[in-house]
Amino acid sequence: MGRKILFITTDQMRFDAIGVNGQKLARTPAIDALAANGINYTRAHNQNVVCMPARSTMITGQYVSTHGVWMNGVPLPEDAPSVAQYLHDKAGYKTALIGKAHFEPFIDPKQQFYESQMARLGEHGPHRGFDYMNLATHSPLILHYAEWIRKNDPDAFAYFYQNLNEK
Known part of the structure; x- marks a missing residue:
């Protein structure tokens, strides 16, 4: 390695x-x-500045026209190639993803995507070539920002929550 x-x-x-x-x-x-x-x-x-297409391009090394994730909400196919999988299988690396993966849609009312279930199930992979994943939550209080604000500026927390839920 x-x-x-x-x-x-x-x-x-x-x-x-x-x-x-x-x-x-x-x-x-x-x-x-x-x-x-x-x-x-x-x-x-990057070929696309939107989250899911950009992340899908980075993990696969493919153009949007090849992997098919052209906007948020379009999941990366399960069988898409993964740089992490290549590093693991061919080069012997131990791989981990910590934070926001977002290869699958945030909004998942039918719980059909693994990423939206991982935290609830207490699972950490393997998934998409990563031996270990510790994903930031997919809840309305996006990622770990809410916890950081709660600890560092409790007075601002109410405004943070309000802004996330404004229409």
């Missing part, structure tokens, strides 16, 4: 939103240190 790989993704974040790439206001020392000691893709572009 080769070097360790840590692949960090975020939603709708500009290139210059971290210190190492020019951000002056927000402090991002941990990410800056990782970038200084690894690879910082300074000219990376």
Whole structure:
């Protein structure tokens, strides 16, 4: 097995939103240190800026026209190739995904997609080539942001919840 790989993704974040790439206001020392000691893709572009198509492109290495996830709500096919599966099977890596996967729709009233059931079932994979997955919740209080706000700024928590539920 080769070097360790840590692949960090975020939603709708500009290139210059971290210190190492020019951000002056927000402090991002941990990410800056990782970038200084690894690879910082300074000219990376994604074919689709929407969550599910972008993540599906990253995990499969395929264009949207090939994997078929052209908008949020369209699930990535179960048999789609996975970079994580390749790293696991061919290169001997132990693979994990922590945070938001979003290869399957958030809204799943019939509970037909595995990602929306994992937390409820207490399961952590394997799934889509990852040996272990610790997914952020698919609840209305999206991801772990609510817990962070509750701990760090309890007065703002009510506004956070209200904004998520506004129509």
